[in-house]
Amino acid sequence: MIREILALLVLLGLAACAAEDVHETLKIDLGTVAAEGRVVPVDGVTSAGQPDEAAFRVFANSGYTTVIDLRMPGENRGLDEPAVVESLGMSYVPLPTSGDLITFDQARRLDELIDAADGPVLVHCGSANRVGALVALSEYAEGGDMELALEKGRKAGLTRLEGVVKKAIEAE
Numbered sequence: 001m002i003r004e005i006l007a008l009l010v011l012l013g014l015a016a017c018a019a020e021d022v023h024e025t026l027k028i029d030l031g032t033v034a035a036e037g038r039v040v041p042v043d044g045v046t047s048a049g050q051p052d053e054a055a056f057r058v059f060a061n062s063g064y065t066t067v068i069d070l071r072m073p074g075e076n077r078g079l080d081e082p083a084v085v086e087s088l089g090m091s092y093v094p095l096p097t098s099g100d101l102i103t104f105d106q107a108r109r110l111d112e113l114i115d116a117a118d119g120p121v122l123v124h125c126g127s128a129n130r131v132g133a134l135v136a137l138s139e140y141a142e143g144g145d146m147e148l149a150l151e152k153g154r155k156a157g158l159t160r161l162e163g164v165v166k167k168a169i170e171a172e
Contacts, residue, residue, distance in 0.1 A: 026135065026156040027128045030055045038062050041120040047131040047156045048124045050077055053084050060088035065119030068110065070097040070130045091117070097130045102164045104172065107137035128157025136165045140172075 026047045033039045033055050039046060039062045050071070051059070059067070067085045071077065073096060085092040093113055097106055114121050123131045136153025140146060146169050150158070153165060 026152075027132070033058050039064075044117075044119075045114060045121050045123060047128045047135070048122060049127045049157075050124060051122070053079055056081075056084055056088055056090075059122050060090055063120055064090055064122050066091045066093060066113075066117040066121045068093045068095055068113050068121060068123045070095055070110075070123065070125040070134075072096045072098055075126065097125065097134065099130075099161060099164060102130065102133045102137070102161055102168060104137050104141055104168065107134040107141065110134045111138050127159070129159050129161050130157075132156040132158025133161040133165050136162075137168060140169050 026042050026045060028039055028046050028048050030048055030051055033048075033051075037058055039058060041064070046059075046064075048055075056067070067081075067090050069077075069081060069092065073094075082092040082094075095106075095110060095113060110123065114123070125131055132153040132155075135156040136149045136158055139152040140149035143149065146166070149169070150162060150165065153162070158165065
């Protein structure tokens with residue numbers, strides 16, 4: 001009996017560690033979403049590159065209520081994203097963001113949209129790079145630590161826009 005209880009405790013501990021790994025990064029791999037058929041947000045938010053219809057379905061089935069699209073109007077999404085998102089019962093919110101719009105004002109707008117959502121939120125662009133850039137600026141505005149802000153941005157997808165983020169922070 002004691003061995004069974006100890007084994008159960010070990011399994012619960014391993015499950016807790018696995019759950020922590022899931023929550024370590026905001027950015028989700030869309031292939032993983034499709035393969036697992038579920039997704040868990042970090043503090044109510046997940047970032048990603050451009051989802052397809054199957055991925056949007058997984059987000060909807062996982063309880064997401066809002067999709068915030070940072071892509072510019074002319075970018076090819078491969079589907080009628082507003083129609084697909086809304087047909088799945090989620091709200092579609094465009095917040096067009098280009099490299100020139102990686103600003104503290106745009107990060108504040110994104111925060112306001114996330115705060116206004118009534119459930120988990122997916123924020124995406126083409127690769128999650130713009131998402132990560134705005135997350136980094138938001139984190140910096142909140143805490144004032146560039147390294148922590150960049151790290152949080154990287155966990156949300158920040159890559160090649162890191163220089164833009166640093167310039168914005170230095171100009172602040």
